[in-house]
Amino acid sequence: MTEEDADPIRRRPGGRAARVRQAVLTAALEVLAEEGVARFGIAAVAARAGVNETTVYRRWGTREKLVLDAMLAGSTEGIPVPDTGDVRTDLAAFARALADYLATPAGRAVARAAALSSDDPGLAEAWETFWQSRLELAGAIVDRAVGRGELPAGTDTGLALELLCSPLQTRALLGHRPIEPDLPERLADTVLDGLRGRA
Amino acid sequence: MTEEDADPIRRRPGGRAARVRQAVLTAALEVLAEEGVARFGIAAVAARAGVNETTVYRRWGTREKLVLDAMLAGSTEGIPVPDTGDVRTDLAAFARALADYLATPAGRAVARAAALSSDDPGLAEAWETFWQSRLELAGAIVDRAVGRGELPAGTDTGLALELLCSPLQTRALLGHRPIEPDLPERLADTVLDGLRGRA
DNA sequence: CACCTAACGCAAGTGGCCTTGCGTTAAGGT
DNA sequence: ACCTTAACGCAAGGCCACTTGCGTTAGGTG
Numbered sequence: 001m002t003e004e005d006a007d008p009i010r011r012r013p014g015g016r017a018a019r020v021r022q023a024v025l026t027a028a029l030e031v032l033a034e035e036g037v038a039r040f041g042i043a044a045v046a047a048r049a050g051v052n053e054t055t056v057y058r059r060w061g062t063r064e065k066l067v068l069d070a071m072l073a074g075s076t077e078g079i080p081v082p083d084t085g086d087v088r089t090d091l092a093a094f095a096r097a098l099a100d101y102l103a104t105p106a107g108r109a110v111a112r113a114a115a116l117s118s119d120d121p122g123l124a125e126a127w128e129t130f131w132q133s134r135l136e137l138a139g140a141i142v143d144r145a146v147g148r149g150e151l152p153a154g155t156d157t158g159l160a161l162e163l164l165c166s167p168l169q170t171r172a173l174l175g176h177r178p179i180e181p182d183l184p185e186r187l188a189d190t191v192l193d194g195l196r197g198r199a
Numbered sequence: 200m201t202e203e204d205a206d207p208i209r210r211r212p213g214g215r216a217a218r219v220r221q222a223v224l225t226a227a228l229e230v231l232a233e234e235g236v237a238r239f240g241i242a243a244v245a246a247r248a249g250v251n252e253t254t255v256y257r258r259w260g261t262r263e264k265l266v267l268d269a270m271l272a273g274s275t276e277g278i279p280v281p282d283t284g285d286v287r288t289d290l291a292a293f294a295r296a297l298a299d300y301l302a303t304p305a306g307r308a309v310a311r312a313a314a315l316s317s318d319d320p321g322l323a324e325a326w327e328t329f330w331q332s333r334l335e336l337a338g339a340i341v342d343r344a345v346g347r348g349e350l351p352a353g354t355d356t357g358l359a360l361e362l363l364c365s366p367l368q369t370r371a372l373l374g375h376r377p378i379e380p381d382l383p384e385r386l387a388d389t390v391l392d393g394l395r396g397r398a
Numbered sequence: 399c400a401c402c403t404a405a406c407g408c409a410a411g412t413g414g415c416c417t418t419g420c421g422t423t424a425a426g427g428t
Numbered sequence: 429a430c431c432t433t434a435a436c437g438c439a440a441g442g443c444c445a446c447t448t449g450c451g452t453t454a455g456g457t458g
Contacts, residue, residue: 015455038318052407115314115372119237124375131373166369167361173314173372176323194393251437
């Protein structure tokens with residue numbers, strides 16, 4: 001059974017609706033990157049998308065839901081996950097890519113938006129899946145290292161990535177303090193030593 | 200020379216002004232803990248403090264400044280910094296205390312508020328000093344360990360605390376995902392091994 | 399092609415956040 | 429005790445996010 005057939009109302013995923021949706025989401029990402037989360041408003045998004053304000057309110061309801069949907073839709077291009085055959089190189093490169101992304105207006109906006117809307121249980125769950133999918137991709141770095149014997153068998157992939165990424169995320173969120181160029185590399189080194197234990 | 204004398208306007212730190220200030224700040228902390236950052240409003244704070252709305256707006260101006268001031272004023276009681284003579288015990292206890300604090304409504308509110316207002320340069324600087332003072336206190340744990348020879352001489356105190364604390368902060372900020380009971384201890388262990396390097 | 403209706407545009411209206419002008423209260427000095 | 433004025437209360441108003449009712453457009457179907 002398909003879920004579309006279970007829908008009591010006949011939806012119209014065709015032409016105009018899809019066009020409007022795409023225009024609004026891309027406009028939302030642009031406004032988010034330019035104005036920031038605080039000044040992010042439905043009116044600006046609607047104007048840029050060439051769509052009436054009412055339409056946006058009816059389809060998404062609140063700012064938070066719109067931001068979330070825009071993130072999910074625009075998350076096709078993510079942070080690249082390197083695979084050079086060396087854990088240290090991979091982790092350092094990934095940390096640097098994340099740091100660079102968080103330094104962009106869009107990156108800052110994503111982090112802020114998630115922090116904002118994590119009060120709502122429903123939205124929090126959606127963000128959870130968002131982060132989860134991201135972390136699973138990067139988890140391949142650690143898993144491959146375990147397979148090659150570079151890291152012990154019982155290594156906690158999630159803990160490793162949290163140790164590597166959250167310092168960067170925290171600086172971007174609470175942050176004021178910039179990310180030094182050598183920070184990603186130092187993080188990767190320290191985390192690796194920590195995972196290997198006192199060998 | 201005292202800085203009060205340099206002020207061109209005669210301030211009145213006495214009786215009523217101080218009473219109003221204290222009432223508003225405590226009311227702000229209460230509303231912040233109960234309603235969260237998103238629903239935090241000047242009207243609710245003024246009503247609870249038994250003060251007119253206008254007074255709050257004139258003294259603080261915006262929500263962000265009020266929240267920041269309330270945090271700074273209420274930061275006298277902070278997270279205790281243990282000193283048991285063992286780094287691992289100290290770090291684990293501190294991480295647990297931080298985790299417990301971030302689990303409370305007030306703790307969540309503090310983190311969210313900081314993430315929200317970090318767009319404004321002036322407020323970001325004020326928050327920076329806030330975090331800085333907190334981290335310096337906890338830095339004593341690492342410094343003492345270096346003095347005892349438990350950690351190498353070149354240990355980066357700031358990096359150590361960031362590795363220990365930011366995973367917890369990130370979970371509280373973006374988070375949905377609860378902090379497991381054993382997470383603080385595992386963080387302390389892994390970070391310690393990382394700092395000691397491949398010895 | 400003709401019909402149905404989901405989805406959009408338009409415009410008026412609501413409520414909450416924030417500002418402003420003016421009169422009143424009380425702190426602090428003489 | 430008296431005066432000055434910082435700080436507060438009150439009330440009116442502006443601004444902006446958000447809602448709602450209704451008419452119109454255009455996707456989808458027989």
